[in-house]
Amino acid sequence: MVLGTSSGAGKSWVATALCRWYRQQGFKVAPFKAQNMSNHARVVPAAGGAWGEIGTAQYLQALAAGCVPEVRMNPLLLKPEADMRSQVVLLGQVDHALTQLPWRERGAHVWPHIAQALDALRGENDVVVIEGAGSPAEINLHSSDIVNMRVARHAQAHCLLVSDIDRGGAFAHLYGTWALLPADERALIRGFVLNKFRGDARLLAPGPQMLEELTGVPVVATIPRLAQHGLPEEDGAHDAATADGAAGAPVQATVAVIAYPRASNLDEFQPLLNVPGVRVVWARSPAQLLGADWVILPGSKATASDLRWLRAQGLDAALAAHVARGGRLWGICGGLQMLGEALIDLHGVDGNEAGLGLLPLVTVFDVEKRLLHAQVRLPDIAPPWQALSQLELQVYEIHHGQTRLRGDMLAAGMVAHERVPGLLWQSADGRILGSYWHGMLENAAVVQALLGADVPTLDSVFERLAAGVDSWFAQG
Template structure:
């Protein structure tokens, strides 16, 4: 079999490519087709753990992981062969087929394409041979003409598989018709011919007021507008490639019983794992970048970081270190996950130039040594008995994943004489402080366990299958008949 390839392109980052591609995966699956997602190159610090062909564990972008689940497929490193994880404004760690590749990481951006394209093309061809449909996601915009010659993720992929391309614009930001026309106009004619439909995403208002713009756009380009998707504030999926939108996390219209402030440092990673919190009635999530945003918070979460020492320095420059410490001393809950756990300790020690040395916040008596090799693996366990205020989590079975260079140890010498010593509840995974309101773990995905949400808040969140079913129904309503022809 040779799969039909449907490609979702965007006029910009944040237009909704990931979300639309996920919806199409769910829709094609509902039609009875064997479906796989694909994104040649993803730049994101949101990643999930999947098995590699050689029996190891590797990383792919969260978007492709969720798209695979929507498609009813087993997530596979071939679905996102190249993952770039930004560590600074001009530096990214390169992950090829799930594994960190130091040689590619050291290469200039434009120098990588010739090296990686044959492997990207092979991965796509293998997925095409195994499926009826491959739903492909582009990156950024295909009209980034400064990168066209070294492109391995947009129109080069589309040409390789003769993809049926849909171009998505975020109409909520304004200028959508100009974005669509300008993107189309900057493509060479052979690539323009691959654009089969325009999609207006995030629309609010009366759709009849769009006329005559879609007709005029089709007259100029020959491309019809095949869908107008209403704004979806609570669709149940993480925002595209790590973009977060505070409008969906304010608890509007609800009585707020719990406010959770998540520290949004510059190199935040795996923020997608907090999406279930946005679905819990009465929970308000605040992405905090200043001490004032911690005022009134019941919880403070220090999430993962791709540059722990640098993000800790940023926290200090903002005064957030003192604010977090004061919150903990006042009895407020503090949860550190992965890099956030490392920050809660006493010291970050880097002997190999992996991340950097730094003094921690001192809320847990831990020392973290950064190793050259990265720990990447799925994790599951039953939570042990915890002290208040986390006691509701005792005996809850959880599943998640680990992605970290740091190796963290409880240091008895750092709590000598403490009247209430900290505890290592699970070796190398979970610690509770002498101040029991402070909890740290290397487990990503804690809140993606429905049992955890129920234990903490007495409510459930929609399951992913429910989310996918709703997306599939949405595709039926939003797209014109025949716009998504079967294979």
């Protein structure tokens, strides 16, 4: 089990590296995380031939482990819709009753499902690599814990505790976390990991030795800071406003992604961060759109609310100006819905709101969520997106809304082309593209067609991470 002293310590990608490393040793491996809180999710097989959704981190860990991602690997997914409210997804499906329950009352209902999923995976695999959440020493949450030490005790897992040394205070974080755990849980901590280290490792002495003297737990690995390890950040957007695909490479294209508060599936833009010469801007103000070749309106877990935020920042006028200057605009899922004339919510799913009016579309929200993973062939698409024409892609859908052309606006003379019924639209001048499909940029053919560049495959990223495991732990 990979635990962390905090969120962002590096649990997800350390677990991913271990999934691939154990697979390389010949083991049958599966990942597991009891509860994930993220608006970045992937569509995977669920019971009865249906589709469900799990957190992106466990989806990628399953690929690294060489197994088919499925809902038992992340039985509980919380998708934040507001500061005080999250949609609850249990075994891949939205559970409306659990969503309405107070947070501390959910544990008794969900723990049997979590334990059953974990036990089943343990029975079917040689190794299960478990990821924790946040910190196991959040003492205000310990009595209702269902994701950290309760899981560790249930599985009697060998636990690694990871700390981000780049933040400073790593030895205190490790010692403090260990010290706050009850004795039976401390006994499960088998090793400390110093992550994101840069500099001369000899300068760490005598810190690791002193820490072991205090706790009896050795520092088993020192992992260098890997600024571009190739995996998406679990929460999508980076703290920095911009990111260049490769340090020192001249900027050849700038892509601005609108980073509204409840943006979802930002992880699908990781390929852009891996392309030399591509500058990605996480845009939160009109000034950040200046000079962008494309602007992307990504998915949203709260489309109406994020649309109001977008207007409050003045980004609605900035988007219209961007298109008027000849720039390209791409709306994906919730971003597509924003491009239309209206959002209509008859069931209290998301909220009613006037759209940006850039495409003659109207979206009506359904109670039930559409989940689908598919292989598609794109139709012919007009310039400036013509390079996408006839590409075969793996894509997925996660959305409540159903969108259609608005007949009265078409009758009044506004033109839009429905390239794929109910899924893909293009403006009359071709510059605006809207689609319900997530994951298009994760297809190498799309990046090659739009940017003329090859990006590392996920498999090569997994192999590179696994290759580091031996050296990291040997140096611990």
